[in-house]
Amino acid sequence: MKNATIDLPSLPRQRLGDQIADVLRQQILLGQLPPGKNIPERETAAALGVSRTPLREGLLTLEAEGLVEMSPSKSPVVANPTFVEVSHLLLVQSALEELAGECACDEATEDEIDKIEDMHKMMLANVQEPDQIKFFQIDMAFHEAIVASTKNPSLIKTHKQYHSRLWRVRFLSARRRAARDKAMIDHGRIVEGLRHRDKEQVSSEMREHLRRAIDNIRIVFAEEEASAAVNG
Amino acid sequence: MKNATIDLPSLPRQRLGDQIADVLRQQILLGQLPPGKNIPERETAAALGVSRTPLREGLLTLEAEGLVEMSPSKSPVVANPTFVEVSHLLLVQSALEELAGECACDEATEDEIDKIEDMHKMMLANVQEPDQIKFFQIDMAFHEAIVASTKNPSLIKTHKQYHSRLWRVRFLSARRRAARDKAMIDHGRIVEGLRHRDKEQVSSEMREHLRRAIDNIRIVFAEEEASAAVNG
DNA sequence: GATATATATTTGGTATACCAACTAAAGGTC
DNA sequence: GACCTTTAGTTGGTATACCAAATATATATC
Structure with a gap:
């Protein structure tokens, strides 16, 4: 053999549709594509430098995840869940994390628990930081790490999807100081x-x-509604 | 207005891709498309009388649900999960149904509970029927009805997806008489x-x-493995 | 001037065409 | 005859073209 198994580092192949879904998902989570925003296919495809076919596949993925809503003859739109919908999502996520906690006790390595505890300590150090984004990111990583330690791929994947759908509202919730204090108590017990x-x-x-x-989150929704009523 | 809101009963519009996903999902659950079977895009599209584009969208949906696996340059293939994977799925499904049971106590109407009890009685009447397919179908409907009574759309949808992935193995499991007897005891308590x-x-x-x-299910997998060792 | 109709435009949905990677078979060389 | 090379054929991945439904706009009519 001459050069077999070299596997040149060019990262040629992941489906374009999946890459597009990743990009759009990030933009939705970061708020660059806010809830309610239209995502016209041609325009978005052109902006990303791809054709409509893979863009569409990416959008369908996000629709399956519940991040985007598509209806006939209307542009796809970033999902904007109501409080009732969010509370339904949170119930399911709570059941998934309950299972994760149970399995983690069996499956997590000591090293993984160390990492999880490190995150907790880092959050404690940032709990009264005005820059809440750092606190929030560690918060999310904390939960992800526990789920990951179960080594259950299905659980990890489903949890990740609910994670995405709840990302924004949990971010808004985490800005409340009282919420952060409560979270630290819970995390400590975990x-x-x-x-x-x-x-x-x-x-x-x-x-x-x-x-x-x-x-x-109920409070956050109430505040947003009040704010919307003022601003029009 | 002349004839507005007439809404002619022609059922013009659900996306073709979704309809295709429904058809293929049924064929997979019924075993017409057995685990491991290839689903070449051109051939399948021609057989269904559609083009590759919507077929592909349907396949991607099924991939997201875990019923089909797609890899570059290879035909899509019906998923054939291992016992370990199935046990992971079952753990998640058990967490979802645990939540469903809790919520159903709050949300189910008396009428819905009547329907659920009727199913249970019908299963009791068919528990020693040699035609197990009827027993199995009611079994699945029993679980679905409890989940549906929660009125939690996210829970219903996620549960349905796991339901599909577990359909075949639970069907094989339900053929065992001992499993049916145990199930009836559990259902009675529920x-x-x-x-x-x-x-x-x-x-x-x-x-x-x-x-x-x-x-x-562990026994079912062991039996299948033994059978495979003999036959080929 | 208001309304209704016709038309032009924009949208998503679907079909077709093209491309690159992989596979396998055929042919040539040692 | 065995092995390597090359080529033809198949596959999924992507881009483009076409279509129908919906909407907005302009124009004509009352």
């Missing part, structure tokens, strides 16, 4: 439970942690 | 709990009902 491999404690704490978040 | 709106009983029974199924 880390403690993981250390002792206490399934009951970890799973119930993770479930209740998310369910309690519903109250903060 | 119906009883629903009647009393006992969240704790219903949710824990639904969780354990599915987790116990893992044992039967």
Whole structure:
């Protein structure tokens, strides 16, 4: 053989549609594509330098994830869930994280628990930081790390999808100082439970942690509504 | 206005890709497209009388659901999960049904509980029927009805997807008489709990009902493996 | 001037055409 | 005769072209 298995580092192949879905998903999460925003196919495809076919495949992926809504003869639009919808999502996510907590007690390595605890400590150090974006990112990574430690690909994937749909509203919620304080208490108990491999404690704490978040999010929705009423 | 809002009954518009996904999903569940089967795009599109574009969109939907696997330069193929993968799926499904049981106690109407109990009675009448397909279909409808009674669209949708991926293996499992007997006991407790709106009983029974199924499914996989070793 | 109709434009939905990567078979060389 | 090379054919991936429905606009009529 001459040069077989060289595997030149050119990253040639992931489907374009998947890459596009990744790009658009990021833009939605970061708020560059805000809820309600239209995503006309031709225009967006041109902006990304691709044709409509793979763009469409990416949009369909995001529709399946619930981040984009498509209806006949109308431009695809970034999803803008109501409070009721968000509370439904949070219930499912709470069940997924409850399971994750239970499985993590069996499957997480000591090293993974170390990493999770590090994140918790880092959050504690940033809890009263005015720059809330850092705090929030670690918060999300904290939850992702616990789910990842279960090594259950289906759980990880489904959780990630709900994570995306809840991203924005949880970001808005995390700006509330009271919410952050409560979160730190919950997280502390979760880390403690993981250390002792206490399934009951970890799973119930993770479930209740998310369910309690519903109250903060209700307030966020009420504030947004009031703000919208003022601004028109 | 002359004839507006007439809405002629021609069922013109659901996206072709969605219809195709529905057709292929049915064929996969019914075993007409068995696990491992190739689904070449051109050939399948021609057989369905459509072009590759909407067929592809349907296939991508099924890929997102985990029923089909697509890899570059290879024909899409019907997923053929291993026992480990199925056990992972079942864990997630058990968490979803646990949540469904809890929510159903709050949200189910008396009428819905009547329907669920009717299904249970019908299963009891068919438990020793040699024609297992009827028993199995009611079994699946029983679980679906409980989830539907929660009125949580996200939960319903996600549950349905896991339902599809687990359909075949649960069908194989339901052929075992011992599994059917156990299922009837569990179902009886679930119906009883629903009647009393006992969240704790219903949710824990639904969780354990599915987790116990893992044992039967392990046997099914072992049998299939042994059979495969003999036949080829 | 208001309304209604016709037309032009924009949208998403679908079909077709083209391309690159992979596979396999055929042919040539040692 | 075995092995390497080349070429033809198949596959999925992408781009383009076409179509129908919906909408907005302009024009004609009352």
